[in-house]
Amino acid sequence: MSVFAYPSEVIREAEVPLLEAGVPLMARAARALANIGIDTLTADLGRVTGTRVCVLAGPGNNAGDALFAAATLGRRGAAVTVIALFDRTHDEGLTAARRSGAQVLAFASTEADDDPTSTEAADPSSDSTRTVPARNGSTRAEALRELSRADLVLDGILGTGGRRGLPGHIASLIAAWAPHRTGNLIAVDVPSDLSPDSDGAETRLHADRTVTFGGLKAELVDPRVHEFTGSIDVIDIGLGLDTGLAVAELLDADDLAADFPRPEASGHKYSRGVVGVLAGSEDYPGAGVLTTTSAVNTGAGMVRYLGSPFVAEFVIGVHPEVVSASGRVNAVIFGPGDPEPEFVQGATEALSDSHIPVVIDAGGLDMVGRAEAMIGTWMAERPIIITPHAGELARMLSRLLGEIITAGRIGQDPVGWARQAAEVTGTIVVLKGHHTVIAAPDGLVVLPEPGPASLATAGSGDVLAGILGTLAAIASAEHRYDGDDSPLPHADWARLAGLGVLVHNAAGQRAVSASGFADALTEVVGELIHGAELISGTD
Ligand SMILES: NC(=O)C1=CN([C@@H]2O[C@H](COP(=O)(O)OP(=O)(O)OC[C@H]3O[C@@H](n4cnc5c(N)ncnc54)[C@H](OP(=O)(O)O)[C@@H]3O)[C@@H](O)[C@H]2O)[C@@H](O)CC1
Ligand SMILES: Nc1ncnc2c1ncn2[C@@H]1O[C@H](COP(=O)(O)OP(=O)(O)O)[C@@H](O)[C@H]1O
Known part of the structure; x- marks a missing residue:
């Protein structure tokens, strides 16, 4: 049935009063994302236990959705690896992922751009969300290995707060991973660095599926971005959007x-x-x-x-x-x-x-x-x-x-x-x-x-x-x-x-x-x- 698409700002504004009233929007989003992750793994491999899940984690709430969902997958027996791509990420989400057994790789430093062999890792014993530099091997190589062997990758780098253009170390990681990708890629809310421009497409993520929350975002309905979004699931998290504010309607x-x-x-x-x-x-x-x-x-x-x-x-x-x-x-x-x-x-x-x-x-x-x-x-x-x-x-x-x-x-x-x-x-x-x-x-x-x-x-x-x-x-x-x-x-x-x-x-x-x-x-x-x-x- 008809689906309406809204500018991201309309959706973000609709969230504000609900968040102020303590409505657990992120928990709803993460639960739906986890269920879709479970369905995807079960459809591909017949199980969740023993599968490999990777989270590409950014600095904001988009990572929060992905990390909480990954925590659920971890509790269901998946081996979860979080690749923290910034020097900060969503605190509670990371803590939940760690508690469910996730390993965390920190690949955040801008020096990584200049030196693809630079080494960093999070202190796995710490609950802190700050990533701690270490000298125990190539984190980039390890991140690539985890991404390449993952059955499911969640793109929680940037959501509606994202600006165009990923930092170089992330763009180069994506380009290096693309030829080796075997698992499913789910974009959380919106694919990070989404653009209708075909220039630089190799350094952007091409999702199999995008799970978007609250309402369909206008930028997702442009026919030119289909190759980056894959199929789109719209998850109702109870925003009660006014269709009068929609900018597009999809009919079937x-x-x-x-x-x-x-x-x-x-x-x-x-x-x-x-x-x-x-x-x-x-x-x-x-x-x-x-x-x-x-x-x-x-x-x-x-x-x-x-x-x-x-x-x-x-x-x-x-x-x-x-x-x-x-x-x-x-x-x-x-x-x-x-x-x-x-x-x-x-x-x-x-x-x-x-x-x-x-x-x-x-x-x-x-x-x-x-x-x-x-x-x-x-x-x-x-x-x-x-x-x-x-x-x-x-x-x-x-x-x-x-x-x-x-x-x-x-x-x-x-x-x-x-x-x-x-x-x-x-x-x-x-x-x-x-x-x-x-x-x-x-x-x-x-x-x-x-x-x-x-x-x-x-x-x-x-x-x-x-x-x-x-x-x-x-x-x-x-x-x-x-x-x-x-x-x-x-x-x-x-x-x-x-x-x-x-x-x-x-x-x-x-x-x-x-x-x-x-x-x-x-x-x-x-x-x-x-x-x-x-x-x-x-x-
Ligand atoms: N509100 C809610 O409760 C709910 C929200 N939900 C989820 O939250 C998501 C929105 O979260 P969010 O507002 O934290 O934005 P998000 O995109 O995660 O990160 C912004 C950060 O990234 C940074 N940054 C941006 N672009 C950059 C770039 N190119 N390169 C580098 N850095 C860049 C930016 O930096 P700044 O602009 O501040 O300089 C800022 O620090 C939404 O999509 C949905 O998934 C759902 O759970 C439903 C309930
Ligand atoms: N690749 C396609 N897939 C589906 N529909 C198409 C495709 N190409 C054209 N059409 C549809 O076919 C119709 C062609 O219309 P038009 O170009 O005016 O043809 P004509 O002038 O010969 O009647 C339009 O409705 C268009 O949307």
């Missing part, structure tokens, strides 16, 4: 099953929503057919075809339920298959008195300007959902920002560019790709789970436009029939677009061509609308 198939809009028992075709389709041209009639098929099969109350009579003939030939006479619509789709200007002009003039949502795709994207330039035009004061792929967004932003922006640059930071495009244009931006990113002008991002790569085929985007336009018409009609004149918030449109992408993904799993996706929508939407009722036998 469960959200689609829960929130796909079903027809009302007492509804009629107009209350279900009428979608106008302006797609296809003499050059590209197929786009008109694909977009209309998609709208029909997504379950619109009615589909009006607004393009040329030439294309209308094809469309109505396959879908006799489509209407070509003008009349009321609750949303319009513009652009797939470059419809001729006279039909675009006719349709936009008809829109000028309304505030209905519009989905703009393909050729229609050339109409999109900066938000301030759209004031007073037919595009103002209505929700607009635009659906560029990276190439189209690059072209659009180059025009709007007056600098050359390539599709490659968009690909390096899709979330950032989608946000910028949404802010500049005031529209909901659906940046299509393997990881489709949806951004709203207020900065909110919706990330539907990725669909199958088979979606990357000509005409697939036309099908998506048909789905999005239909869902927009359904939402807009429902809102109107509820008697609500207030505009729906951007977040609702962005989420709706996310559901549309998930419908498209589901169709993509059942076919391999665009017309196949459009046809498969009958099955996908039929299951979403009727599935549970058929099973339960209710009407």
Whole structure:
């Protein structure tokens, strides 16, 4: 189900009153981390007893989580080694780890950077958290040996208090360990030194799994950091975060099953929503057919075809339920298959008195300007959902920002560019790709789970436009029939677009061509609308 992501500061602020009230947040976090550690070891080796666990311990509370969890693993029979990487660490956590039998290696001195053979070790008899220099062998070599033979390593170096760039002795230890790594690496809360930048990636940790506490941190949802985070577990430690403060929402198939809009028992075709389709041209009639098929099969109350009579003939030939006479619509789709200007002009003039949502795709994207330039035009004061792929967004932003922006640059930071495009244009931006990113002008991002790569085929985007336009018409009609004149918030449109992408993904799993996706929508939407009722036998 949907998961919200928050800036780290929001999560840190939510912790403060609870900590002041004595709520044991770290104990909750460490318990959940230990359980995941136990599950990981049991899944890999069938046991915890006799396994080897290493903790990379930093100077703060992040190390505290890792050390308390390691103490639990130690009590369950794991041989724990703590590699203390700073001249201080979390006092109580280290004490707990020691009491459970952990050995502690101190690899903290900055001189270790200059001399990789420098030797230091903690006094194992001491409960003190200060590390004590010793001259009994190469600690770096010993740390490397322990890391390389560990079944499980916990990255407790830095958490939400971390700044970019690890001290040299740690970065070099990580780079030296990487080729010899055999066990699982779990990042505690956030991977230390997390960055979307691929430069220097070899000196950063690549976790198999990240166990994050309190709420999903915004920096973890950037598609570019997946190689550093691995899979992500969000552990509820009772912070009670306000979803209004979230900056991103992740959607999956469960959200689609829960929130796909079903027809009302007492509804009629107009209350279900009428979608106008302006797609296809003499050059590209197929786009008109694909977009209309998609709208029909997504379950619109009615589909009006607004393009040329030439294309209308094809469309109505396959879908006799489509209407070509003008009349009321609750949303319009513009652009797939470059419809001729006279039909675009006719349709936009008809829109000028309304505030209905519009989905703009393909050729229609050339109409999109900066938000301030759209004031007073037919595009103002209505929700607009635009659906560029990276190439189209690059072209659009180059025009709007007056600098050359390539599709490659968009690909390096899709979330950032989608946000910028949404802010500049005031529209909901659906940046299509393997990881489709949806951004709203207020900065909110919706990330539907990725669909199958088979979606990357000509005409697939036309099908998506048909789905999005239909869902927009359904939402807009429902809102109107509820008697609500207030505009729906951007977040609702962005989420709706996310559901549309998930419908498209589901169709993509059942076919391999665009017309196949459009046809498969009958099955996908039929299951979403009727599935549970058929099973339960209710009407
Ligand atoms: N609050 C709670 O109860 C709960 C918190 N929880 C856990 O606490 C974690 C946050 O803990 P935290 O605030 O202690 O920060 P953390 O990242 O461990 O260390 C900060 C220290 O590192 C230092 N430092 C930073 N960057 C550096 C760099 N690049 N190179 C070198 N040094 C650097 C920094 O130095 P300074 O900035 O002060 O100069 C400071 O001394 C959080 O992620 C979660 O795991 C959970 O248990 C839930 C309950
Ligand atoms: N590798 C991929 N994995 C999953 N979906 C993809 C992938 N590549 C493209 N897609 C999806 O396929 C669709 C392609 O749309 P678009 O580029 O507009 O195609 P067209 O213009 O030919 O209709 C988009 O919904 C996009 O998100």
